[in-house]
Amino acid sequence: KVLSENGVDDVMILEASDKIGGRIRKEEFGGVTVELGAGWIAGVGGKQSNPVWELALQSNLRTCFSDYSNARYNIYDPSGKIFPSGIAADSYKKAVDSAIQKLRSQEGNNNHESFAETTSTPKTPIELAIDFILHDFEMAEVEPISTYVDFGEREFLVADERGYEHLLYKMAENFLFTSEGKITDSRLELNTVVREVQHSRNGVLVSTEDGSLYEANYVILSVSIGVLQSDLISFTPPLPRWKMEAIRNLDVMVYTKIFLKFPYKFWPCEPEKEFFIYAHERRGYYTFWQHMENAYPGSNILVVTLTNGESKRVESQSDQETLREAMQVLRNMFGPDIPDATDILVPRWWNNRFQRGSYSNYPIYVNHQLVHDIKEPVGRIFFTGEHTSEKFSGYVHGGYLSGIDTTNALLEEMRKDDGRKNESQAFLLEPLLALTGSLTLTQAETVSSLHKCDIPRQLFLSNSKLGLPEAIL
Numbered sequence: 105k106v107l108s109e110n111g112v113d114d115v116m117i118l119e120a121s122d123k124i125g126g127r128i129r130k131e132e133f134g135g136v137t138v139e140l141g142a143g144w145i146a147g148v149g150g151k152q153s154n155p156v157w158e159l160a161l162q163s164n165l166r167t168c169f170s171d172y173s174n175a176r177y178n179i180y181d182p183s184g185k186i187f188p189s190g191i192a193a194d195s196y197k198k199a200v201d202s203a204i205q206k207l208r209s210q211e212g213n214n215n216h217e218s219f220a221e222t223t224s225t226p227k228t229p230i231e232l233a234i235d236f237i238l239h240d241f242e243m244a245e246v247e248p249i250s251t252y253v254d255f256g257e258r259e260f261l262v263a264d265e266r267g268y269e270h271l272l273y274k275m276a277e278n279f280l281f282t283s284e285g286k287i288t289d290s291r292l293e294l295n296t297v298v299r300e301v302q303h304s305r306n307g308v309l310v311s312t313e314d315g316s317l318y319e320a321n322y323v324i325l326s327v328s329i330g331v332l333q334s335d336l337i338s339f340t341p342p343l344p345r346w347k348m349e350a351i352r353n354l355d356v357m358v359y360t361k362i363f364l365k366f367p368y369k370f371w372p373c374e375p376e377k378e379f380f381i382y383a384h385e386r387r388g389y390y391t392f393w394q395h396m397e398n399a400y401p402g403s404n405i406l407v408v409t410l411t412n413g414e415s416k417r418v419e420s421q422s423d424q425e426t427l428r429e430a431m432q433v434l435r436n437m438f439g440p441d442i443p444d445a446t447d448i449l450v451p452r453w454w455n456n457r458f459q460r461g462s463y464s465n466y467p468i469y470v471n472h473q474l475v476h477d478i479k480e481p482v483g484r485i486f487f488t489g490e491h492t493s494e495k496f497s498g499y500v501h502g503g504y505l506s507g508i509d510t511t512n513a514l515l516e517e518m519r520k521d522d523g524r525k526n527e528s529q530a531f532l533l534e535p536l537l538a539l540t541g542s543l544t545l546t547q548a549e550t551v552s553s554l555h556k557c558d559i560p561r562q563l564f565l566s567n568s569k570l571g572l573p574e575a576i577l
């Protein structure tokens with residue numbers, strides 16, 4: 105939309121997978137729609153309006169208020185007894201206070217520790233569980249001291265059969281899709297995996313896995329930080345050292361929601377018991393649980409969240425093994441007589457070569473050079489996506505807003521470029537063949553003829569979460 109409003113319509117979106125949405129991805133499971141990726145619209149109810157929440161309202165997306173702070177009163181010990189609420193709440197408060205105190209004492213020190221490194225090592229199962237929730241489960245309790253509060257602290261769970269992705273299709277309606285979600289536009293190419301970006305001061309040339317070539321004046325790369333860290337896409341010439349270092353220095357978080365379907369409910373399913381915690385001797389071992397009765401009453405589905413090392417471990421084993429482990433934990437909590445799950449769904453974000461993780465994880469006191477370098481363009485290559493958002497990295501709205509920022513930066517560059525072109529038409533007509541030395545003649549001819557096109561061509565790689573030029577996310 106931003107591009108279109110500025111008269112730039114000649115764009116191409118190359119998406120590696122078979123649908124738009126990226127880390128917004130739904131699947132039918134156990135008779136309902138579950139979100140394998142983003143599930144919450146976070147950052148609602150503050151001074152400013154979160155644009156993703158606005159989209160949800162406009163699209164009549166069904167959501168339900170979801171407050172996982174209640175989980176602190178539902179902590180099960182390894183033998184299945186619930187910790188008295190006073191003890192659980194006190195332990196929680198102590199852990200939060202000490203983390204906040206430590207963070208405050210470090211404020212301004214330009215200390216690059218991640219939040220996980222700020223507290224002393226916990227020892228008991230309850231300390232381990234709380235530590236896991238505070239540090240791995242979205243750092244929910246410390247957000248109020250950070251700058252992330254502009255949009256508010258309320259969170260809403262998407263509970264709509266059409267999925268979170270409905271927002272994306274709504275945004276792209278009459279642009280890339282019909283109201284039934286059918287692609288109408290040749291500007292979007294699915295199943296198109298970018299493998300190489302050749303770039304020079306004259307333009308970019310993109311090669312895809314199927315051997316196609318796309319020539320353009322600019323490229324916006326919205327792949328995840330995990331993909332940038334992997335060798336999926338190569339750059340010729342290679343990216344400069346400052347860019348490579350920024351990419352390498354940003355942590356990638358793996359966050360996995362495992363879904364389990366049961367023949368009937370055996371867990372307490374009052375609305376305020378939506379979340380519960382299992383305090384195991386092993387940190388992060390099937391710790392954080394949620395029932396889906398608030399979102400989909402009668403669905404009989406439980407969700408357990410794993411992160412990082414546990415996510416990677418579970419991704420590499422069979423789903424049957426994961427089911428066995430999860431059932432053992434549930435039997436510790438609820439007794440030996442509970443029924444076996446009838447189905448399990450284990451997303452694999454780490455092993456997905458188009459993701460390689462779930463979202464970026466910035467140090468709590470961000471090194472501004474890192475933020476700057478991660479989003480800074482390299483010549484004609486622009487970078488966007490949640491990892492380039494200083495305030496909202498890791499969130500859908502971070503991706504959305506970074507898309508707009510990057511688009512504006514590109515538009516600015518295009519204006520400057522137009523100025524330069526007017527000064528020197530000769531430069532514009534310089535053949536691109538220098539870039540294509542390694543290509544076959546036919547390909548080179550194709551490239552060459554595309555280059556002669558009068559209309560400026562802008563190329564966008566991947567769809568991003570919104571998948572659309574309207575909001576390059």
Ligand SMILES: Cc1cc2nc3c(=O)[nH]c(=O)nc-3n(C[C@H](O)[C@H](O)[C@H](O)COP(=O)(O)OP(=O)(O)OC[C@H]3O[C@@H](n4cnc5c(N)ncnc54)[C@H](O)[C@@H]3O)c2cc1C
Nearest residue numbers: 120126127142143144298489490499500503566568569577
């Ligand atoms: C399990 C999980 C839970 C989450 N929970 C929440 C939540 O509750 N709330 C929230 O706000 N956020 C949440 N997030 C984060 C949120 O989903 C992301 O921040 C956001 O969707 C990222 O959008 P993006 O456009 O930056 O990247 P993506 O959506 O990942 O888009 C990048 C696109 O690039 C494509 N691609 C990759 N490689 C190539 C290639 N070589 N060629 C072409 N295309 C390529 C990918 O297929 C993908 O479509 C969660 C994420 C995960 C994984």
